[in-house]
Amino acid sequence: MPLDVSMLGSRVVVRHRVGGTGPGGGPAMTDVVGRLLALDEATARVERRDGTAVDVPLASVVAAKTVPQRPLRRRGAAATDAEELTRITSRGWPATESVPLGGWELRAAGGFTGRANSVAVHGDPGVAVDEALVLVEAFYAARDLPALAQVVAGSAWDRAFAEAGWVGYGGARPGAIVQVADLEPAYVADSDALVESHASEGWMRMYHRVEDLRLARAVLEGPATVGFVSIGSPAVAIGRVVVTGEWAGLAAVEVAPEARRQGLARRIVQTSLAWAVEHGADKAYLQTMRDNDPAIALYRPFGFTDHHEYRYLTPGR
Structure with a gap:
C-alpha cells in the first residue's frame, strides 16, 4: 500500500531502502514505525514513540501500511531516566538552532528562555570535558549569548561542571523541578x-x-x-x-x-x-520552580510528582 494523505495522524509502518546490500543479497531495507506527521511529494515524516522524527524519502519506500495503535504503556513516567527525560522535554520546547555535541545538544533561540538557549547535558559529549566546555563557550559567544548549561542537579555532570568552575546562574532561587504523571x-x-x-x-x-x-x-x-x-x-x-x-x-x-x-x-x-x-x-511532564507553591498545588490532583531537579550553570568568571 502506498503512503497517502488519508494516513496522516495514523500509526504506520514504512519499509524503505537504506542503501547497500541486505543479508539475502537484495537491497538493504529497514522499517520505521510511528505516527505519520507529514507527507509531501518527496518525503514522509514519521514520529517514533520516543518523539524523534524520521524523514523518509518517498523514492526509497517499498511498502507502507497503517497498524493498530501501540499497546498500553509498558513503563510508567516515573521510571524514565532523568537524562532521557531531558531529551524529551527539549523536543517539546525546541530551539530555533540545535547543534549536537556528541550526546549533548547546543541550543540557541536568540535568548528566548533558558531552555532554548543552553546546552542540554545528557550522554557523552564525545570529547574530553575541558574541550567540550571550550566548545560550549565558543558556541554561545558566537551568538552573543551567555554560556549556559542545563544539568540534572546532583548528577555526575553537575559535579563535573562545578569542578571546572561553573556556578549557578540566576541568583539564589531554588532550582527548577520536572514533574511527571501517567495519563x-x-x-x-x-x-x-x-x-x-x-x-x-x-x-x-x-x-x-x-x-x-x-x-x-x-x-x-x-x-x-x-x-x-x-x-x-x-x-x-x-x-x-x-x-x-x-x-x-x-x-x-x-x-x-x-x-x-x-x-x-x-x-x-x-x-x-x-x-x-x-x-x-500516555505520560506527561511539566517544569516549574521548586518555590512555586501555587503551581505545585495546581498539578498535584492530576497525579504529578517530582521526577528530578535541574539547574542552569555558567562559567564562574
Missing part, C-alpha cells in the same frame, strides 16, 4: 476552552514574556503537535500543551489577575490533558 483516558475538555494549533494574538498577550515575537513563535509553535489552550474572549486564562511521541508537555499556564481563584487554571490543565490523550500521549 488516563478519563479527562474531559472544558466546553468553554479553545485549543488552537497556533498562538493567537490574545494568547500571546496573556503570555507576555516576549520581547521578540518572531523568536517566541518559532519556539512555541515549533513542534508538529502543539495546542494553545485559552478560555475567554479576550483570553483570561491560557496554557500550552505539546505531544512528542508518547509524552505530553504542559507549560505556560497563566490566568489574568482579575480572573484568579475561579478554577480557570485547573480547567486549562484538564483540557490540556484531554487533548494530549486524544493525540496519543
